[in-house]
Amino acid sequence: MKLNSILAGVLLGVAALGAQAQTVIKFSHVVAADTPKGKGAEFFAKRAAELTKGKVKVEVYANSTLYKDKEEMEALQLGAVQMLAPSLSKFGPLGIKEFELFDLPYLFDDYKDLHLVTDGPVGKSLFQKLETKGLVGLGYWDNGFKVMSANKPLKNPEDYKGLKMRIQSSNVLDAQMRAVGSIPQKMAFSEVYQALQTGVVDGTENPPSNLYTQKMHEVQKHVSLTNHGYIGYAVITNKKFWDALPADVRGQLEQAMKESTKYANDIAKEDNERALEEVRKSGKSQIYTPTAAEKLALKKAMVKVHSEMASRIGKESIDIVYKATNFDPSKL
Ligand code: LMR
Helix, strand or coil: CCHHHHHHHHHHHHHHHHCCCCEEEEEECCCCCCCHHHHHHHHHHHHHHHHCCCCEEEEEECCCCCCCHHHHHHHHHHCCCCEECCEHHHCCCCCCHHHHHHHCCCCCCCHHHHHHHHCCHHHHHHHHHHHCCCEEEEEEEEEEECEEEECCCCCCHHHHCCCEEEECCCHHHHHHHHHCCCEEEECCHHHHHHHHHHCCCCEEEECHHHHHHCCHHHHCCEEECCCCCEEEEEEEEEHHHHHHCCHHHHHHHHHHHHHHHHHHHHHHHHHHHHHHHHHHHHCCCEEECCCHHHHHHHHHHHHHHHHHCHHHHCHHHHHHHHHHHCCCHHHC
16 A cells, blocks of 8 residues: 555544544424424524534434424433424423413414513523423424314314314313313324324314425315414423533534524414415315404303413413413403
8 A cells, every 4th residue: 555545544544533523413303394393493404514614413303204292302301312392382291381381272462472471581481490301492483373174164162062183292282172172182293194184083273384284284174264372392402412512512503593593483474374375275175264253252262271271380470471461361
């Protein structure tokens, strides 16, 4: 073997020894890539690589390809993955039921209301609770306001009676469906399409971006624009993993996360509007806009969940949100 190539080999070896091993972040989530969360995760991967100059590689696993809802939380705590962005409705099983505050029906009128809470003391105190589970909260990412769907028109509270409705693993959503006489079924997101197609459940609730990208509109004849609740996410990581990162790298990742949070929240509303247009264009579902009277009737039927769930979520945080958003259930 020629001297040059041996020298080249040695130099390469020395260089490799000197260079810090690349850190790989597995970022697993359950929705399609073409959603606010899917795009936010890809944006983070790009910025993390750029800001750390390749020291960190983020591998994004969308659509439950790596882990389903329940498994992904366990995988993060065990360190099998390094980052997730679960729905705020999915922290109850982890023992932090206070996150179900975000599931209270009709609590938020719009994204502005929502950000008063995620960027405020309640948002911060919920992230502190994550630390007790060995997790760190990195940001709140929006998706959007939910619509109801089924294979029959949904106009009045009576129309929900007896329907089997798929929900996320939240007791507040369970109470919300029972409040209109439906039978709630907690189920992993990856199982919903098939459950609707086979009739295991009759209907469900979702922001349009999830309804459309999971093709649920193809197995639901009717969509009602109720905007009765909100789905958003907490981007979380494993505390041991995060604390062990070199300080400069952690700072660069925090910057990437800050930019990704702004990006994901900037695109969320438009993404859902576009998805709804696609559902409309498909002609597969009839889209119904409840009248003001119908919306008020549904709101009155569901708002009793707020007091029912106050002991579970914590009356204090509900009161803080009521004050911040000027919500007064007694005025309904
Ligand atoms: C659901 O299970 O319906 C949603 O939480 C999925 C998601 O992450 O948006």
